[in-house]
Amino acid sequence: MTPCPCRLPSQAIAYADCCGRWHAGYLSGQPAPDAEALMRSRYSAFVLDLRDYLLATWHAGTRPAAIEAPEPGLRWLGLEVRQHVRQDADHATVAFVARSKLGGKAHRLVETSRFVRENGSWFYVDGDLA
Numbered sequence: 001m002t003p004c005p006c007r008l009p010s011q012a013i014a015y016a017d018c019c020g021r022w023h024a025g026y027l028s029g030q031p032a033p034d035a036e037a038l039m040r041s042r043y044s045a046f047v048l049d050l051r052d053y054l055l056a057t058w059h060a061g062t063r064p065a066a067i068e069a070p071e072p073g074l075r076w077l078g079l080e081v082r083q084h085v086r087q088d089a090d091h092a093t094v095a096f097v098a099r100s101k102l103g104g105k106a107h108r109l110v111e112t113s114r115f116v117r118e119n120g121s122w123f124y125v126d127g128d129l130a
Contacts, residue, residue, distance in 0.1 A: 001014045002014060002015045002016075003015065004017075004018035004019050004020070004044060005019065005043065005044040005047035005048065005076065005079075006018060006019050006040035006041070006043050006044045006079050007078060007079060008040065015044070018040075018044075019040055019041040019043075019044035019045075020044075022037060022038070022041040023041060023044070023045065023048075023050060023053050026053060026056050026057065026121075031057075031120065031121040031122060032057075032122055034084070034086070034092070034122065035084060035086070035092035035093070035094050035113075035115035035117075035122050036081060036084040036092075036094050037122075038057060038115060038122040038123075038124065039081065039084075039094040039096060039113060039115070039124070040079065040081065041053070041057070042054060042057060042124060043076075043079045043096075043098055045057075046070070046076060046098075047076040049069070049070055051066075051067045051069075054067055055067060057121075057122075057123055057124055058123060058124050059116060059118075059123040059124060059125045060123075061125070062125055062126050071102055073102055073103060074100060074101075074102045075100060075101045075102070076098065076099070076100050077099040077100055077101055077106075078098075078099045079096060079097070079098050079099075080096060080097045080098075080099075081094060081095070081096045082095040082096060082097065083095040083112075089117070090116060090117040090118070091114075091115070091116055091117075092114075092115045092117075092122075093112055093113065093114055093115070094112070094113050094115065095111070095112040095113075096110075096111060096113070097109070097110050098111075109129070110129065110130035111127040111128065111129050111130065112127060112128050112130070113125075113126070113127035114126055114127060
């Protein structure tokens with residue numbers, strides 16, 4: 001079993017049964033069911049360099065034209081979701097810490113991301129860095 005990069009807490013879940021299904025689902029019309037699942041799947045997409053998925057799940061109003069390839073040697077070390085708050089049926093925030101290592105230096109990305117649901121699919125809008 002290949003474990004999922006998002007390392008869903010308290011569960012040893014295979015990638016195919018966790019974020020892998022959302023990565024495959026965006027092509028077949030089966031999107032992530034909520035903002036936290038989308039956030040986790042986007043982290044896993046960064047780990048696996050799935051730039052097409054990242055662009056497809058980024059809201060059209062804030063989506064960049066392209067995402068650069070990761071820097072050589074970048075290693076993602078883990079994800080901690082600290083909070084998932086659903087403001088209403090179509091808006092949510094997810095606070096998280098993503099850890100990585102590059103060139104022998106450890107890095108932490110601490111962000112509260114905003115998500116919106118349109119036509120049944122959740123999209124990353126933007127985020128505030130802490």
